[in-house]
Amino acid sequence: MADAEQSLVNGVTNLSVNGNEKSKESGDEFAKGWGFQLPELYKLAVRFYKEKNGKALKLKYQDKLRLVAYTKQATYGKYRNDVSPEVGFLDVVGNDRSLSTDPSEWQAWQALGDMSQTTAMAEFVKQLDSLCPLFRPFTEAHNAEKQEQERKRHEEEDRLRREAEEKERRRLEEEAQQQLELQKQKQLEQEMQIRAALNQQTAVQFAQYAQQQCPNNKQQQEELIRQLQEQHYQQYMQQVYQQQLMHQQQQYQQMQQQAGNTAPAPPSQPAPPSQQMESPPTQQPASQPTEVASTPPQANSVTPNGTEGTTEKRQEGEDDMPPLAAASMWTRKDIKEFKESLQKDKDSCIKIGSGETVTVRVPTHEDGTCLFWEFATDYYDIGFGVYFEWTIAPSTTVSVTVSESSDEEEFDEEQDPKNDVEQGTKKEDRPPTDEIIPVYRRDCHEEVYCGSHAYPGQGVYLLKFDNSYSLWRSKTLYYRVYYSR
Numbered sequence: 001m002a003d004a005e006q007s008l009v010n011g012v013t014n015l016s017v018n019g020n021e022k023s024k025e026s027g028d029e030f031a032k033g034w035g036f037q038l039p040e041l042y043k044l045a046v047r048f049y050k051e052k053n054g055k056a057l058k059l060k061y062q063d064k065l066r067l068v069a070y071t072k073q074a075t076y077g078k079y080r081n082d083v084s085p086e087v088g089f090l091d092v093v094g095n096d097r098s099l100s101t102d103p104s105e106w107q108a109w110q111a112l113g114d115m116s117q118t119t120a121m122a123e124f125v126k127q128l129d130s131l132c133p134l135f136r137p138f139t140e141a142h143n144a145e146k147q148e149q150e151r152k153r154h155e156e157e158d159r160l161r162r163e164a165e166e167k168e169r170r171r172l173e174e175e176a177q178q179q180l181e182l183q184k185q186k187q188l189e190q191e192m193q194i195r196a197a198l199n200q201q202t203a204v205q206f207a208q209y210a211q212q213q214c215p216n217n218k219q220q221q222e223e224l225i226r227q228l229q230e231q232h233y234q235q236y237m238q239q240v241y242q243q244q245l246m247h248q249q250q251q252y253q254q255m256q257q258q259a260g261n262t263a264p265a266p267p268s269q270p271a272p273p274s275q276q277m278e279s280p281p282t283q284q285p286a287s288q289p290t291e292v293a294s295t296p297p298q299a300n301s302v303t304p305n306g307t308e309g310t311t312e313k314r315q316e317g318e319d320d321m322p323p324l325a326a327a328s329m330w331t332r333k334d335i336k337e338f339k340e341s342l343q344k345d346k347d348s349c350i351k352i353g354s355g356e357t358v359t360v361r362v363p364t365h366e367d368g369t370c371l372f373w374e375f376a377t378d379y380y381d382i383g384f385g386v387y388f389e390w391t392i393a394p395s396t397t398v399s400v401t402v403s404e405s406s407d408e409e410e411f412d413e414e415q416d417p418k419n420d421v422e423q424g425t426k427k428e429d430r431p432p433t434d435e436i437i438p439v440y441r442r443d444c445h446e447e448v449y450c451g452s453h454a455y456p457g458q459g460v461y462l463l464k465f466d467n468s469y470s471l472w473r474s475k476t477l478y479y480r481v482y483y484s485r
Contacts, residue, residue, distance in 0.1 A: 030122075030125075034125075034139055034143070035139070035140070035143035035146070035147075036139065036142075036143065036146075038118065038121055038122060038125075039121065041121075041125055041139065042074065042121035042122075042124060042125060044138075044139060044142060045124060045125045045128050045135065045139075046071065046124075048128070048132075048135055048138050048139075049067065049128060052132070052134065057131075057132050057134070059131060059132075063127070063131055065108045066108065066127060067124060067127055067128065068108070068109075069108040069109045069111070069112055070112070070120045070121075070123050070124035070127065071120075071124060072109045073109065073112045073115055073117065073120035074117050074120040074121045074124060075117075077117055078112075078113065078114055078115075079106070079109045079110040079112070194233065194236070195229070195233055198229070198232055198233055198236060199229050201326075201328075202228070202229070202232060202328050202452075204369075204370065204454075205328055205370050205372075205452040205454070205484075206224075206225045206228045206229065206328075206452075207221075207225065208370060208372075208452075208484035208485075209224075209228070209372055209450075209452060209484070210222075210224045210225050210228075211484075212372070212482065212484065228330050231330040231331060232328060232329075232330055235329060235330065322456050322457050323456070324388060324434055324436060324456045325453065325454045325456065327386060327436050327437050327451055327452065327453040328451055328452050328453070329437070329449065329450065329451040330450050330451070331447045331448060331449055331450065332374075332447060332448040332450060333447055333448075334448065335376050335445075335446070335447050335448050338374065338376055338448045338478065339376055339378075339478045342478045342479075342480060343478075348478060348479060348480055349476065349477070349478055350400065350465075350476075350477045350479070351474055351475070351476055351477075352382070352402075352465060352467045352474060352475045352476075352477055353402075353467070353474045354467065354470050354471055354472050354473055354474055355404060355467065355468050355470065355471060356402055356403065356404060356467050356468065357402070357403050357464060357465065357466045357467065357468050358400060358401070358402050358403075358464070358465045358467075358477070359400070359401045359402075359403070359462050359463070359464050359465075360398065360399075360400050360462070360463040360464075360465070360479065360481065361389075361393075361398065361399045361400075361401065361460050361461070361462060361463075362398050362460065362461040362462075362463065362481050363393035363395070363396045363397070363398075363459075363460045363461075364393075364396075364455050364457075364458055364459055364460070364461070364483075365396050365483045366396075367483075367485060368455065368483030368484060368485060369454065369455055369483075369484065369485060370452055370453065370454050370455060370483065370484045371452065371453050371455065371461055371481065371482075371483050372450070372451070372452045372481065372482050372483070372484065373386075373450065373451050373452075373463060373479065373480070373481045374448055374449070374450045374479065374480045374481075375444055375448070375449055375465070375477060375478060375479035375480070376444045376445070376447070376448045376449065376477075376478045376479075377444045377445045377475050377476060377477055377478070378445060378475070378476045379445050380445055380470070380473055380475055381441050381442055381443050381444060381445055382441065382442060382444060382465055382466065382467055382475050382477065383439045383440065383441050383442070383464070383465065383466030383467070383468075383469065384437070384439065384440065384441075384442045384444070384449065384463075384464065384465055384466070385435070385436075385437050385438050385439030385440065385463075385464045385466070386435075386436040386437040386451070386453065386461060386462070386463055386464070387433050387434065387435055387436060387461070387462040387464065388433065388434045388436055388453075388456060388459055388460070388461055388462070389430075389431050389432075389433045389459050389460040389461075389462055390431050390432045390433070390434070390457070390459045391431035391459055391460055392458060392459075393459075393460050398481060431459075433462070434456075436453055437451070439464055439466050441469075463479075463481070465477055465479075
């Protein structure tokens with residue numbers, strides 16, 4: 001029955017129904033107005049009707065009949081005899097089964113015609129809301145309960161999520177801490193190995209130096225040796241860092257040359273030396289050269305042996321000369337006392353003019369095994385390097401020679417560029433010379449620079465104090481050299 005107006009009997013009011021009528025409120029509108037979607041709201045309305053009918057809810061028969069018709073339409077759809085229940089359908093809302101014999105009940109359902117189940121649900125809710133003022137507070141209370149449950153559910157989900165995130169964060173932190181501890185332990189072991197190797201190399205020299213400085217005082221000697229060993233280790237690590245920096249720059253330049261790009265190499269940033277202690281120096285006697293990580297020493301560069309580099313530059317036919325051990329260098333802070341102790345000795349104080357280079361020739365002594373040197377200056381730094389001349393000196397007297405840089409430059413222009421005494425090479429009329437420590441500028445105006453080197457054999461040490469780079473300033477040098485048995 002598409003459009004019908006059915007007059008119900010037995011005192012039932014007229015019920016006008018449009019079978020194609022659709023709900024005036026969509027699902028979203030119900031959700032906004034009631035806080036529930038329509039199917040959920042309909043179930044809640046039926047529940048309210050069953051619980052409150054005959055108690056807080058007292059309806060007329062005509063109103064009950066209309067509500068029951070909506071429930072049947074919402075459950076079964078359009079009225080059909082083959083699907084009609086055998087019992088009174090008013091039992092759905094708690095009425096007596098005998099009422100099903102009333103034809104008005106069937107007619108009320110039939111009168112709904114083709115009304116959709118969704119529309120029937122909506123009409124039931126609106127009808128119940130209009131008949132019972134308690135229905136809306138009932139739904140609001142359930143909506144508040146529903147929202148509270150949702151809030152608790154979300155809070156529980158957030159809590160579980162945060163706990164999982166915190167647990168994962170702690171796990172990652174623990175793993176990172178374990179890795180850091182392992183790395184620190186590895187670095188500590190490497191540091192101990194390096195210190196042990198360096199201390200073994202310098203044990204004799206430092207002990208002799210401490211005996212010279214603090215005679216008959218064992219405690220002061222041990223303290224001085226500890227200070228020297230610590231300075232020696234720090235200098236070694238700094239030189240390792242410098243060598244790695246130079247190596248990275250050389251690699252970059254090679255890559256640029258291969259790529260045909262002649263752009264200057266940018267400054268490299270290698271990791272700190274404490275993170276790159278891969279191999280300690282090989283523990284060998286002090287009379288043998290020491291190398292690290294199988295890196296061959298290069299000319300005019302610092303070798304990674306923890307001491308100033310020893311670079312041998314020899315002509316053909318000189319391979320039979322014994323190898324040179326690496327020199328040791330350290331510093332002291334008592335510069336004022338050191339200079340005061342040498343001011344009275346005129347031979348220990350030298351004024352080096354601007355542009356000059358002073359060479360102190362120290363022959364090896366037949367009773368000595370190791371050479372020691374100490375020096376400092378007033379106000380400004382100075383270049384310093386050590387070379388060894390393989391020759392037999394007529395005496396053991398220490399001599400000092402002064403040369404002008406301009407004269408040396410003119411002489412170098414006339415000679416082969418490779419024939420340079422500063423580089424430790426041999427000239428045609430001079431004995432072979434090896435470079436022990438290259439000439440570098442030293443901040444000897446701030447602290448006392450000290451060093452030692454084990455005799456490689458018979459010859460003459462050349463201690464060079466280079467002021468050729470200074471065009472105007474003269475330097476006052478305080479120095480002392482001695483040997484130990």
